Amino acid sequence: DAGVTQSPTHLIKTRGQHVTLRCSPISGHKSVSWYQQVLGQGPQFIFQYYEKEERGRGNFPDRFSARQFPNYSSELNVNALLLGDSALYLCASSLDILSFFGQGTRLTVV
Amino acid sequence: QKEVEQNSGPLSVPEGAIASLNCTYSDRGSQSFFWYRQYSGKSPELIMSIYSNGDKEDGRFTAQLNKASQYVSLLIRDSQPSDSATYLCAVKRMDNNNDMRFGAGTRLTVKP
Numbered sequence: 001d002a003g004v005t006q007s008p009t010h011l012i013k014t015r016g017q018h019v020t021l022r023c024s025p026i027s028g029h030k031s032v033s034w035y036q037q038v039l040g041q042g043p044q045f046i047f048q049y050y051e052k053e054e055r056g057r058g059n060f061p062d063r064f065s066a067r068q069f070p071n072y073s074s075e076l077n078v079n080a081l082l083l084g085d086s087a088l089y090l091c092a093s094s095l096d097i098l099s100f101f102g103q104g105t106r107l108t109v110v
Numbered sequence: 111q112k113e114v115e116q117n118s119g120p121l122s123v124p125e126g127a128i129a130s131l132n133c134t135y136s137d138r139g140s141q142s143f144f145w146y147r148q149y150s151g152k153s154p155e156l157i158m159s160i161y162s163n164g165d166k167e168d169g170r171f172t173a174q175l176n177k178a179s180q181y182v183s184l185l186i187r188d189s190q191p192s193d194s195a196t197y198l199c200a201v202k203r204m205d206n207n208n209d210m211r212f213g214a215g216t217r218l219t220v221k222p
Contacts, residue, residue: 033209033210035210040214041214041215042114042198042200042212042213042214042215043154043198043210043212044212045209045210045211048209056209058209088153090153090154092210097142097159097202098144098156098159099144099156099210100156101146101153101154101155101156102153103152103153104152104153
Protein backbone atom coordinates (compact mmCIF):
# COMPACT_ATOMS: atom_id res chain seq x y z
CA ASP A 1 0.00 0.00 0.00
CA ALA A 2 1.22 3.48 -0.79
CA GLY A 3 1.87 5.75 2.15
CA VAL A 4 1.18 9.43 2.31
CA THR A 5 2.51 11.16 -0.78
CA GLN A 6 3.35 14.83 -1.03
CA SER A 7 4.36 16.96 -3.98
CA PRO A 8 6.60 18.60 -4.79
CA THR A 9 9.44 17.39 -2.59
CA HIS A 10 11.40 20.60 -2.90
CA LEU A 11 10.39 24.09 -3.93
CA ILE A 12 12.10 27.48 -4.14
CA LYS A 13 9.93 30.58 -4.25
CA THR A 14 10.50 34.32 -4.11
CA ARG A 15 9.08 36.57 -1.39
CA GLY A 16 5.57 37.72 -2.24
CA GLN A 17 4.76 34.73 -4.42
CA HIS A 18 2.19 32.09 -3.59
CA VAL A 19 2.62 28.35 -3.36
CA THR A 20 0.39 25.27 -3.50
CA LEU A 21 1.45 22.05 -1.82
CA ARG A 22 -0.34 18.77 -2.42
CA CYS A 23 -0.98 15.67 -0.36
CA SER A 24 -2.56 12.28 -1.05
CA PRO A 25 -3.46 10.34 2.12
CA ILE A 26 -3.18 6.63 2.71
CA SER A 27 -5.98 4.78 0.95
CA GLY A 28 -9.03 4.69 3.20
CA HIS A 29 -7.89 7.57 5.41
CA LYS A 30 -10.37 10.43 5.46
CA SER A 31 -8.48 12.90 7.61
CA VAL A 32 -5.57 15.04 6.49
CA SER A 33 -3.60 17.46 8.64
CA TRP A 34 -0.90 19.94 7.72
CA TYR A 35 2.11 20.87 9.84
CA GLN A 36 4.99 23.28 9.47
CA GLN A 37 8.39 22.29 10.80
CA VAL A 38 11.07 24.91 11.07
CA LEU A 39 14.65 23.69 11.44
CA GLY A 40 15.40 22.68 15.02
CA GLN A 41 11.77 22.69 16.15
CA GLY A 42 8.94 20.21 16.29
CA PRO A 43 6.08 20.29 13.78
CA GLN A 44 3.43 22.96 14.34
CA PHE A 45 -0.20 22.27 13.51
CA ILE A 46 -1.67 24.35 10.68
CA PHE A 47 -4.95 22.70 9.58
CA GLN A 48 -6.97 19.53 9.86
CA TYR A 49 -9.57 18.42 7.33
CA TYR A 50 -11.98 15.54 7.66
CA GLU A 51 -14.50 14.60 5.01
CA LYS A 52 -13.73 17.86 3.16
CA GLU A 53 -14.55 20.02 6.17
CA GLU A 54 -12.07 22.01 8.24
CA ARG A 55 -11.94 20.53 11.72
CA GLY A 56 -9.11 22.51 13.21
CA ARG A 57 -6.87 25.47 12.58
CA GLY A 58 -3.61 26.35 14.26
CA ASN A 59 -2.18 29.76 15.03
CA PHE A 60 -1.21 30.74 11.49
CA PRO A 61 -2.10 33.90 9.53
CA ASP A 62 -4.86 34.04 6.93
CA ARG A 63 -2.21 33.79 4.22
CA PHE A 64 -2.41 30.06 4.89
CA SER A 65 -5.42 28.19 3.54
CA ALA A 66 -6.24 24.63 2.66
CA ARG A 67 -8.92 22.43 1.22
CA GLN A 68 -9.74 18.75 0.86
CA PHE A 69 -11.14 17.15 -2.24
CA PRO A 70 -13.76 14.37 -2.63
CA ASN A 71 -10.96 11.79 -3.03
CA TYR A 72 -9.57 13.01 0.36
CA SER A 73 -6.43 14.52 -1.17
CA SER A 74 -5.60 17.99 0.06
CA GLU A 75 -3.90 21.22 -0.91
CA LEU A 76 -2.18 23.77 1.29
CA ASN A 77 -1.93 27.27 -0.14
CA VAL A 78 0.29 30.02 1.16
CA ASN A 79 0.00 33.55 -0.23
CA ALA A 80 2.40 36.49 -0.03
CA LEU A 81 5.32 34.32 0.99
CA LEU A 82 7.72 35.58 3.62
CA LEU A 83 11.28 34.46 4.30
CA GLY A 84 10.00 33.02 7.56
CA ASP A 85 7.73 30.62 5.68
CA SER A 86 10.80 28.60 4.72
CA ALA A 87 10.24 25.23 6.35
CA LEU A 88 9.41 21.57 5.88
CA TYR A 89 5.66 21.24 5.30
CA LEU A 90 4.29 17.93 6.45
CA CYS A 91 1.01 16.27 5.63
CA ALA A 92 -0.35 13.67 8.04
CA SER A 93 -2.99 11.11 7.17
CA SER A 94 -5.10 9.38 9.79
CA LEU A 95 -7.93 6.88 9.98
CA ASP A 96 -8.50 7.09 13.72
CA ILE A 97 -6.16 8.32 16.39
CA LEU A 98 -2.84 7.49 14.75
CA SER A 99 -1.26 9.92 12.28
CA PHE A 100 1.26 9.03 9.60
CA PHE A 101 3.38 11.60 7.85
CA GLY A 102 4.34 11.98 4.23
CA GLN A 103 7.91 12.74 3.21
CA GLY A 104 7.24 16.47 3.33
CA THR A 105 7.77 19.41 1.01
CA ARG A 106 10.87 21.48 1.67
CA LEU A 107 9.94 25.11 0.86
CA THR A 108 12.66 27.71 0.57
CA VAL A 109 11.65 31.35 0.22
CA VAL A 110 14.36 33.67 -1.12
CA GLN B 111 5.80 27.56 29.45
CA LYS B 112 5.89 25.42 26.33
CA GLU B 113 3.03 22.96 25.93
CA VAL B 114 5.38 20.03 25.36
CA GLU B 115 8.93 20.14 26.64
CA GLN B 116 11.84 17.87 25.86
CA ASN B 117 15.54 18.09 26.55
CA SER B 118 17.08 19.07 23.24
CA GLY B 119 20.16 16.98 23.86
CA PRO B 120 22.24 15.79 22.31
CA LEU B 121 21.95 12.60 24.28
CA SER B 122 24.80 10.25 23.62
CA VAL B 123 24.81 6.58 24.65
CA PRO B 124 27.11 3.67 23.75
CA GLU B 125 25.85 0.88 21.56
CA GLY B 126 23.94 -1.70 23.57
CA ALA B 127 23.00 0.72 26.36
CA ILE B 128 19.54 1.93 27.34
CA ALA B 129 18.57 5.35 26.04
CA SER B 130 16.03 7.26 28.13
CA LEU B 131 14.09 10.11 26.57
CA ASN B 132 11.78 12.33 28.61
CA CYS B 133 8.87 14.62 27.86
CA THR B 134 6.57 16.77 30.00
CA TYR B 135 3.33 18.43 28.93
CA SER B 136 1.27 21.23 30.38
CA ASP B 137 -2.27 20.51 29.12
CA ARG B 138 -4.04 18.21 31.60
CA GLY B 139 -6.69 17.56 28.94
CA SER B 140 -4.16 15.61 26.87
CA GLN B 141 -5.23 12.03 26.50
CA SER B 142 -3.10 10.50 23.74
CA PHE B 143 0.67 10.46 23.61
CA PHE B 144 3.04 9.58 20.81
CA TRP B 145 6.70 9.18 20.06
CA TYR B 146 7.98 9.87 16.56
CA ARG B 147 11.49 9.24 15.26
CA GLN B 148 12.90 11.67 12.73
CA TYR B 149 16.10 11.03 10.86
CA SER B 150 17.96 14.07 9.57
CA GLY B 151 16.27 15.47 6.48
CA LYS B 152 13.37 13.02 6.71
CA SER B 153 9.81 13.18 7.99
CA PRO B 154 8.66 11.92 11.41
CA GLU B 155 7.92 8.20 11.73
CA LEU B 156 5.47 6.96 14.37
CA ILE B 157 7.13 4.44 16.70
CA MET B 158 4.97 4.34 19.83
CA SER B 159 1.59 5.45 21.13
CA ILE B 160 0.30 5.27 24.70
CA TYR B 161 -3.01 6.26 26.23
CA SER B 162 -3.12 4.83 29.77
CA ASN B 163 -0.87 5.25 32.78
CA GLY B 164 1.89 2.69 32.99
CA ASP B 165 4.23 1.03 30.55
CA LYS B 166 3.74 -0.13 26.99
CA GLU B 167 6.36 -2.28 25.36
CA ASP B 168 7.00 -2.89 21.65
CA GLY B 169 10.19 -4.71 20.83
CA ARG B 170 13.15 -2.69 22.09
CA PHE B 171 10.93 0.32 22.83
CA THR B 172 9.01 1.01 26.05
CA ALA B 173 6.79 4.03 26.49
CA GLN B 174 5.89 5.14 30.01
CA LEU B 175 3.05 7.49 30.95
CA ASN B 176 2.27 9.22 34.23
CA LYS B 177 -0.70 11.54 33.78
CA ALA B 178 -0.59 12.79 37.37
CA SER B 179 2.96 14.04 36.83
CA GLN B 180 2.23 14.98 33.19
CA TYR B 181 5.22 12.99 32.12
CA VAL B 182 5.92 10.66 29.20
CA SER B 183 9.12 8.78 28.54
CA LEU B 184 10.61 6.48 25.93
CA LEU B 185 13.18 3.82 26.73
CA ILE B 186 15.22 2.24 23.96
CA ARG B 187 16.93 -0.97 25.04
CA ASP B 188 20.03 -2.38 23.32
CA SER B 189 20.53 0.90 21.48
CA GLN B 190 21.93 0.61 17.97
CA PRO B 191 23.72 3.22 15.81
CA SER B 192 20.65 3.10 13.55
CA ASP B 193 18.62 4.53 16.46
CA SER B 194 20.56 7.79 16.12
CA ALA B 195 17.86 10.34 15.28
CA THR B 196 15.71 13.06 16.79
CA TYR B 197 12.84 11.76 18.88
CA LEU B 198 9.71 13.88 18.98
CA CYS B 199 7.12 13.67 21.75
CA ALA B 200 3.56 14.58 20.72
CA VAL B 201 0.33 14.92 22.71
CA LYS B 202 -3.27 15.16 21.62
CA ARG B 203 -6.57 16.10 23.20
CA MET B 204 -9.41 13.84 22.21
CA ASP B 205 -11.68 16.78 21.38
CA ASN B 206 -9.41 17.79 18.51
CA ASN B 207 -8.96 14.82 16.30
CA ASN B 208 -5.55 15.59 14.95
CA ASP B 209 -4.29 18.70 16.67
CA MET B 210 -1.05 17.19 17.90
CA ARG B 211 1.30 19.37 19.91
CA PHE B 212 4.96 18.47 19.51
CA GLY B 213 8.02 19.05 21.58
CA ALA B 214 11.17 20.33 19.90
CA GLY B 215 12.69 16.86 20.01
CA THR B 216 15.67 15.20 21.64
CA ARG B 217 18.62 14.34 19.45
CA LEU B 218 19.99 10.89 20.25
CA THR B 219 23.39 9.64 19.16
CA VAL B 220 24.34 5.98 19.66
CA LYS B 221 28.08 5.49 19.45
CA PRO B 222 29.48 2.16 18.16
